[in-house]
Amino acid sequence: MERRSFLKNAGVGLATGAVAMPAIAQSAPTIKWRLASSFPKSLDTIYGGAEHMAKRVAEATGGKFQIQVFAGGEIVPGPAVFDAVKDGTVEMGHTVSYYFFGKDPTYALETAVPFGMTNRQMDAWMRYGNGGKLLGEFFGRSNIMPIPCGNTGTQMGGWYRKEIKTVADIKGLKIRIGGFAGAVLSKLGAVPQQIPGGDIYPALEKGTIDAAEWIGPYDDQKLGFNKVAKYYYYPGWWEGGPQVSAYVNTKKWAELPKEYQAILLIACADAHVDMMAKYDARNPTALKQLVGSGTQLRQFPKEVMDASYKAAMELYAETSAKNPDFKKVYDDYKKFMDDQNLWFRVAEGSYANFMYSKR
Amino acid sequence: MERRSFLKNAGVGLATGAVAMPAIAQSAPTIKWRLASSFPKSLDTIYGGAEHMAKRVAEATGGKFQIQVFAGGEIVPGPAVFDAVKDGTVEMGHTVSYYFFGKDPTYALETAVPFGMTNRQMDAWMRYGNGGKLLGEFFGRSNIMPIPCGNTGTQMGGWYRKEIKTVADIKGLKIRIGGFAGAVLSKLGAVPQQIPGGDIYPALEKGTIDAAEWIGPYDDQKLGFNKVAKYYYYPGWWEGGPQVSAYVNTKKWAELPKEYQAILLIACADAHVDMMAKYDARNPTALKQLVGSGTQLRQFPKEVMDASYKAAMELYAETSAKNPDFKKVYDDYKKFMDDQNLWFRVAEGSYANFMYSKR
Numbered sequence: 001m002e003r004r005s006f007l008k009n010a011g012v013g014l015a016t017g018a019v020a021m022p023a024i025a026q027s028a029p030t031i032k033w034r035l036a037s038s039f040p041k042s043l044d045t046i047y048g049g050a051e052h053m054a055k056r057v058a059e060a061t062g063g064k065f066q067i068q069v070f071a072g073g074e075i076v077p078g079p080a081v082f083d084a085v086k087d088g089t090v091e092m093g094h095t096v097s098y099y100f101f102g103k104d105p106t107y108a109l110e111t112a113v114p115f116g117m118t119n120r121q122m123d124a125w126m127r128y129g130n131g132g133k134l135l136g137e138f139f140g141r142s143n144i145m146p147i148p149c150g151n152t153g154t155q156m157g158g159w160y161r162k163e164i165k166t167v168a169d170i171k172g173l174k175i176r177i178g179g180f181a182g183a184v185l186s187k188l189g190a191v192p193q194q195i196p197g198g199d200i201y202p203a204l205e206k207g208t209i210d211a212a213e214w215i216g217p218y219d220d221q222k223l224g225f226n227k228v229a230k231y232y233y234y235p236g237w238w239e240g241g242p243q244v245s246a247y248v249n250t251k252k253w254a255e256l257p258k259e260y261q262a263i264l265l266i267a268c269a270d271a272h273v274d275m276m277a278k279y280d281a282r283n284p285t286a287l288k289q290l291v292g293s294g295t296q297l298r299q300f301p302k303e304v305m306d307a308s309y310k311a312a313m314e315l316y317a318e319t320s321a322k323n324p325d326f327k328k329v330y331d332d333y334k335k336f337m338d339d340q341n342l343w344f345r346v347a348e349g350s351y352a353n354f355m356y357s358k359r
Numbered sequence: 360m361e362r363r364s365f366l367k368n369a370g371v372g373l374a375t376g377a378v379a380m381p382a383i384a385q386s387a388p389t390i391k392w393r394l395a396s397s398f399p400k401s402l403d404t405i406y407g408g409a410e411h412m413a414k415r416v417a418e419a420t421g422g423k424f425q426i427q428v429f430a431g432g433e434i435v436p437g438p439a440v441f442d443a444v445k446d447g448t449v450e451m452g453h454t455v456s457y458y459f460f461g462k463d464p465t466y467a468l469e470t471a472v473p474f475g476m477t478n479r480q481m482d483a484w485m486r487y488g489n490g491g492k493l494l495g496e497f498f499g500r501s502n503i504m505p506i507p508c509g510n511t512g513t514q515m516g517g518w519y520r521k522e523i524k525t526v527a528d529i530k531g532l533k534i535r536i537g538g539f540a541g542a543v544l545s546k547l548g549a550v551p552q553q554i555p556g557g558d559i560y561p562a563l564e565k566g567t568i569d570a571a572e573w574i575g576p577y578d579d580q581k582l583g584f585n586k587v588a589k590y591y592y593y594p595g596w597w598e599g600g601p602q603v604s605a606y607v608n609t610k611k612w613a614e615l616p617k618e619y620q621a622i623l624l625i626a627c628a629d630a631h632v633d634m635m636a637k638y639d640a641r642n643p644t645a646l647k648q649l650v651g652s653g654t655q656l657r658q659f660p661k662e663v664m665d666a667s668y669k670a671a672m673e674l675y676a677e678t679s680a681k682n683p684d685f686k687k688v689y690d691d692y693k694k695f696m697d698d699q700n701l702w703f704r705v706a707e708g709s710y711a712n713f714m715y716s717k718r
Contacts, residue, residue, distance in 0.1 A: 059621035060419060115714065118707075120478075120512070120639055123632055128640030153479070154706040216706065235710035262418035263622065270628035273482055280479055281487030284698040287705065297705065305713055338718055339643040345715035346646065346656065347513040347575065348477075351594035352711065354664055355474065356704035359697055 028064045029257060035069045035246075036076035036084050038095035040197070043219060045278050047071060049150040049244055050094035053271035060263045067092060082107075085247040086142045093247035094149060101179040105319055106326045109333055110135050110146055112242035114184050114312040117333070119151040119241035119276055121340040126243075129336045134329045143250045149268045150244030150275035153283075155236030156220065157300055158213030159204065159229035164300060167307045176200050176212035180315065181238030187311040197223065204228045213238075217286035218279065226295045233298050237308060244275065387423045388616060394428045394605075395435035395443050397454035399556070402578060404641065406430060408509040408603055408634040409453035415626035416619075424619050426451060444606040445501045452606035453508060460538040464678055465685045468692055469494050469505055471601035473543050473671040476692070478510040478600035478635055480699040485602075488695045493688045502609045508627045509603030509634035512642075514595030515579065516659055517572030518563065518588035523659060526666045535559050535571035539674065540597030546670035556582065563587045572597075576645035577638065585654045592657050596667060603634065 035054065039047040054067040070090075072078030081093040082100045097110035109116075117125060125131035126148055139146050158177070164170065171189035175182075182192030193209055203209045205228040212229070213236060214220045226232070246268050253261065291297060300308075316334075320327035394413065398406040413426040429449075431437030440452040441459045457467035468475075476484060484490035485507055498505050517536070523529065530548035534541075541551030552568055562568045564587040571588070572595060573579045585591070605627050612620065650656060659667075675693075679686035 056621065056625050060618055060625065062618045115717070118711065120635065123636040124639035127633060127636040154710045156706050217702070235706045235713070237710060237713070240710050240714070259419055259421045262415065263625075266415050266419060266622075266625040266629040269632050270625040273628050273632055274486060276479065277482040277486040280483035280699065280702075284702040287702050288698075299709055309713075309717060339647075340639065341714050341718040343576070343639075343643040343646050344711065345718065347515050347594045349711060349715055350658055351513045351596060351599050352477065352703065352708060354594070354596070354668075355599070355700050356708055358474070358668060359700040359704065 028061065030064050030066070031256070031260065032066045032068065033091040033252070034075070035067050035092035035094055036072075036074075036081050036090045037069060038072045038078040038081045038093070038099060040073070040078075041071045042222065043197075043215075045218065045275060045282065046150065046152070046244055047094075048278075049271045049275040050246070052274055053094075053149055053246065053267045056267035056270050057260075057263055060267065061260065065260050065263065069094070081247070082142070082144070085144050085249050088143070088249050088251065091249050091252040094244070095247065096242060096244055097146065098179050098242070104325065105180065105323065106138055106329055108180055109326075109329050110139070110243065110245060112239045113180050113316075113330075113333075114238045115309055116240050117337050117340070118344075119153055119243070121337055121344075122151065122241050122243050123148070124340065125333065125336050130332045131336075134332060138325060138329065139247075140250060145248045145250050145253055147246045147248065147265065147268045148243055148272050149246035150272055151279075152215055152239070152242055152244070153276060153279055154241060155239040156213070156216050157233035157236045158211050159220070159225040160211040160231040160233055160298075161204070161207070161229050162210065163231055163298060164233065164304060166301065167303055170304065170307075173211060174209045176203065176209050177238070179238075180312075181213075183315055184238070184308055184312045187315065188307055201225065201228060216279065216283050217290055218282040221286045221290055226290050226293060230294070230296055231298050232290065232295045233300055235300070237300070237305065246271075387420065390424045390615070390619065392424075392426045392450040392611070393434070394426050394451035394453055395431075395433075395440050395449045396428060397431050397437040397440045397452070397458060399432070399437075400430045401581065402556075402574075404577065404634060404637050405509065405511070405603055406453075407637075408630045409605070411633055412453075412508055412605060412626045412630035415629050416622055419622045419626065420619065424622065428453070440606070441501070441503070444503050444608050447502070447608050447610065450608050450611040453603070454606065455601060455603055456505065457538050457601070463684065464539065464682065465497055465688055467539055468685075468688050469498070469602065469604060471598045472539050472675075472689075472692075473597045474668055475599050476696050476699070477703075478512055478602070480696055480703075481510065481600050481602050482507070483699065484692065484695050489691045490695075493691060497684060497688065498606075499609060504607045504609050504612055506605045506607065506624065506627045507602055507631050508605035509631055510638075511574055511598070511601055511603070512635060512638050513600060514598040515572070515575050516592035516595045517570050518579070518584040519570040519590040519592055519657075520563070520566070520588050521569065522590055522657060523592065523663060525660065526662055529663065529666075532570060533568045535562065535568050536597070538597075539671075540572075542674055543597070543667055543671045546674065547666055560584065560587060575638065575642050576649055577641040580645045580649055585649050585652060589653070589655055590657050591649065591654045592659055594659070596659070596664065605630075 037050050041047050050069045054069050057065050076084040081095045084090045085093040098108040100107040173190040176195045177192045178194050185192055200212045204212055396409050400406050409428045413428050416424050435443040440454045443449045444452040456469035459466040532549040535554045536551045537553050559571045563571050
């Protein structure tokens with residue numbers, strides 16, 4: 001239940017505002033936008049972030065600013081959201097920028113890269129580091145303004161039919177995984193496969209692939225991977241804290257009344273907190289049910305983590321050497337993140353580890 | 360720099376909305392509220408959360424809903440904010456509810472209690488656990504609606520003139536600390552002192568107290584404690600993720616137009632993310648400067664953490680036995696938190712620890 005339950009229990013309700021604003025209804029501009037999401041409705045927590053944001057905008061404007069949300073494929077295919085917003089076919093999108101890794105790996109830095117930031121660190125870099133500025137510049141060339149609008153938190157490392165005990169077990173591993181993560185695993189001899197969500201289960205079942213990474217307990221449980229793969233590995237080192245983003249076409253943004261611009265930004269911030277909170281509230285129950293049904297949790301061995309890390313750093317050096325845009329953003333990202341981890345290990349890390357030991 | 364820099368760099372600006380809304384300026388009600396903060400302006404990150412929220416509200420309403428923010432002591436003394444909102448002397452407050460621990464320890468659960476939730480866990484409990492509902496009921500009896508409006512993240516364990524090597528070093532320790540934390544340390548023989556921020560430095564300097572906890576590197580550096588105490592301990596186990604809160608008088612809330620209610624809630628959410636991001640961006644630099652100037656970081660020994668944890672659990676059992684309101688909320692809080700930590704140690708914890716090792 002959302003926070004409105006606490007409003008009701010405090011004896012107040014959002015719907016009982018005593019002062020009506022009939023004049024607003026007559027005079028404020030009615031604006032109707034379309035938002036194309038990259039996600040299916042079945043990914044209810046991620047997809048739902050856009051609906052949550054649109055609802056907040058409608059409430060804040062008395063229904064005058066309406067953003068109609070379409071799931072991936074309804075009007076725009078999921079992978080085409082970037083271009084649809086860029087071209088102004090739709091005013092907004094809701095997506096994860098690493099889907100556009102193929103256009104330029106720099107886009108991935110707006111979501112997550114292997115051994116990258118957590119959600120807290122992304123928020124700090126976006127608002128008070130150079131993240132907002134650097135990414136604004138880069139996306140701005142495509143007439144897109146990206147706005148943080150969700151995070152999933154650290155993801156799981158995926159479902160495996162066999163255990164991963166040494167780096168040798170990565171060689172030849174046919175694993176459903178994309179983008180930078182797939183490129184890193186290729187360096188270790190894996191065979192990454194890009195397979196859409198709905199096609200993963202049959203591929204794992206048949207053994208066409210040996211492993212698949214998706215998201216975390218809540219979303220993975222829905223796709224039933226536990227029925228066809230026994231081992232659930234952690235952590236998903238390729239997604240330490242992947243940011244989900246709202247895209248706004250910059251020309252359409254400029255046409256908005258200032259008040260609607262302000263409302264859109266804070267509605268995205270509310271959806272941003274909300275998605276993270278929803279995942280955190282839902283994942284524990286799903287994890288317990290998966291383990292209860294026979295799933296075996298496994299931590300990646302240290303040698304696998306170390307080898308993956310080394311391969312990732314090599315990949316970033318290679319990418320930076322070829323791509324000055326990537327280098328510019330990644331250098332700033334890495335420096336900021338290193339300082340974050342210097343601090344986070346002190347109070348946050350020691351406290352968290354103590355509390356885990358008491359569970 | 361705030362996110363508006365990325366808007367500028369994407370070629371757009373908040374101020375260049377092409378569509379003016381003159382009709383709004385004539386017809387929407389102008390509402391002017393006063394918000395009493397518990398904090399001094401010198402605590403710029405915490406105090407600033409209220410100003411940030413008020414600015415977002417003004418932008419979203421074209422200046423029609425104005426919330427004037429007063430620092431602690433300007434119109435209401437910091438500790439009197441609860442009563443000022445309850446009585447309707449001011450429409451809003453910005454504070455930390457554990458300041459009202461003396462009225463009822465249950466209030467502390469809205470902020471932080473020893474060995475309590477992190478900021479992520481609080482967000483999940485407030486929005487998708489029972490936190491919002493249970494606290495809404497409790498605060499509602501005092502005509503107050505609390506809204507999450509900031510977090511500091513896990514705090515440091517304070518400044519010490521001598522090292523803490525065993526539990527015996529806690530005995531007789533004169534330490535500036537308040538609320539539940541002080542009660543826990545009393546069980547271990549410490550002598551907790553409630554001293555306001557501005558008076559801590561001279562007390563530490565003269566040796567009237569042996570130690571003092573405040574907040575974290577950014578805020579502590581400003582008060583210069585490093586000049587009078589050498590050892591900086593971690594973690595602040597009494598504040599795993601303390602929530603800062605906006606209070607709204609429930610009668611005043613009910614009089615707001617629905618749109619202003621919706622705007623107020625999402626403006627608080629924006630300030631909530633923003634404060635955490637600001638702390639995370641600022642703390643690393645302050646920590647490096649403190650260590651660079653000679654501060655010695657020390658982790659509390661395991662036996663001290665274990666003894667403190669045991670004393671805290673005893674205190675909660677004692678408090679629950681006497682106070683059914685506390686028991687009702689704490690039982691739910693503890694159960695939710697335990698499930699959170701079950702999950703958090705898996706992906707989040709393993710990833711964080713690996714990244715700390717690479718720093």
